[in-house]
Amino acid sequence: DWTPNAFVEETVEELKEKLGNDKVVLGLSGGVDSSVAAMLLHKAIGKNLYCIFVNNGLLRKNEFEDVLHQYEGMGLNVKGVDASARFLDALAGKGDPEEKRKTIGRVFIEVFDDEAHRIKDVKWLAQGTIYPDVIESVSATGGPSATIKSHHNVGGLPDFMKLKVVEPLKTLFKDEVRRVGASMNMDSQLLGRHPFPGPGLAIRILGDLTREKVRILQEVDAIFINNLRSWNLYDKVWQAGAMLLPVNSVGVMGDERTYEKCVALRAVESTDGMTADWVNLPYEFLQRTSNEIINKVKGVNRVVYDISSKPPATIEWE
Ligand code: XMP
Numbered sequence: 001d002w003t004p005n006a007f008v009e010e011t012v013e014e015l016k017e018k019l020g021n022d023k024v025v026l027g028l029s030g031g032v033d034s035s036v037a038a039m040l041l042h043k044a045i046g047k048n049l050y051c052i053f054v055n056n057g058l059l060r061k062n063e064f065e066d067v068l069h070q071y072e073g074m075g076l077n078v079k080g081v082d083a084s085a086r087f088l089d090a091l092a093g094k095g096d097p098e099e100k101r102k103t104i105g106r107v108f109i110e111v112f113d114d115e116a117h118r119i120k121d122v123k124w125l126a127q128g129t130i131y132p133d134v135i136e137s138v139s140a141t142g143g144p145s146a147t148i149k150s151h152h153n154v155g156g157l158p159d160f161m162k163l164k165v166v167e168p169l170k171t172l173f174k175d176e177v178r179r180v181g182a183s184m185n186m187d188s189q190l191l192g193r194h195p196f197p198g199p200g201l202a203i204r205i206l207g208d209l210t211r212e213k214v215r216i217l218q219e220v221d222a223i224f225i226n227n228l229r230s231w232n233l234y235d236k237v238w239q240a241g242a243m244l245l246p247v248n249s250v251g252v253m254g255d256e257r258t259y260e261k262c263v264a265l266r267a268v269e270s271t272d273g274m275t276a277d278w279v280n281l282p283y284e285f286l287q288r289t290s291n292e293i294i295n296k297v298k299g300v301n302r303v304v305y306d307i308s309s310k311p312p313a314t315i316e317w318e
Contacts, residue, residue, distance in 0.1 A: 033128035052115045060218060122160075239276075263304075275311065
């Protein structure tokens with residue numbers, strides 16, 4: 001019978017044997033898979049695991065700082081690299097979804113390759129690939145591994161891609177990954193996190209991106225997610241987030257007409273992201289969340305709730 005404890009014990013032994021004194025580099029995304037993979041490797045090889053956590057400037061509000069602290073608290077040998085400006089500059093003027101994805105993938109590879117080169121004699125690249133990623137080419141889990149996979153056939157391989165690959169979660173499903181993490185006493189909030197796409201908020205800002213739009217969406221998203229948590233709805237939802245629409249609409253504030261942004265909230269139930277149903281969130285929750293967003297986030301005067309299921313609507317809008 002499969003148990004998380006036995007899996008941890010066996011995997012740590014196997015990793016010790018396989019890796020010996022070798023150095024390993026791993027890209028942390030803040031997501032469940034890369035975090036659990038890192039913890040297993042940390043148990044096996046300690047400081048020889050070099051984790052890199054890249055801020056692409058498209059993460060949720062305060063996410064980079066909070067998660068980096070959390071990783072440090074777990075004892076991981078982690079380096080946070082704030083490459084926000086590099087990503088946002090590269091994205092300037094780009095509105096097409098695939099172009100945005102490609103740009104983010106390319107910059108990520110450049111940043112990661114630079115960092116990997118700083119580690120002397122690194123031998124292995126670790127990835128948080130899980131079993132469904134092995135079968136599908138597109139990862140629903142987001143993160144560096146997904147980004148790398150969809151771009152490694154473009155041009156010559158960056159040097160870190162020539163490293164030997166170690167993927168300790170390759171045989172596991174998502175729920176098993178969570179159980180493995182729990183058996184290593186990892187934080188339940190970290191293990192229960194919703195999936196978040198590798199390109200982050202870039203594909204939730206429809207059309208072209210500016211720093212101001214990123215800021216607006218981070219504020220809106222933080223209100224929505226915090227409210228889901230305080231209403232005990234977060235764990236009942238598979239994934240949630242907000243989309244910043246490329247339309248302005250007319251509103252009224254005092255005696256003034258406003259002409260400001262519209263955001264769409266989306267929350268879905270799913271098991272693997274392949275199909276999804278919109279979640280019937282309580283009206284009172286939607287009402288309060290909408291009021292809070294409009295009152296607090298300057299530049300937004302309208303909130304709508306997405307009631308489309310997948311198929312045919314995808315989870316993300318881009
Ligand atoms: P869709 O929008 O295709 O999303 O219904 C299904 C799942 O995949 C995530 N997603 C991505 N993850 N890079 C990623 O790492 C991407 O480009 C990407 N696009 C969508 C999405 O958040 C959902 O969990």
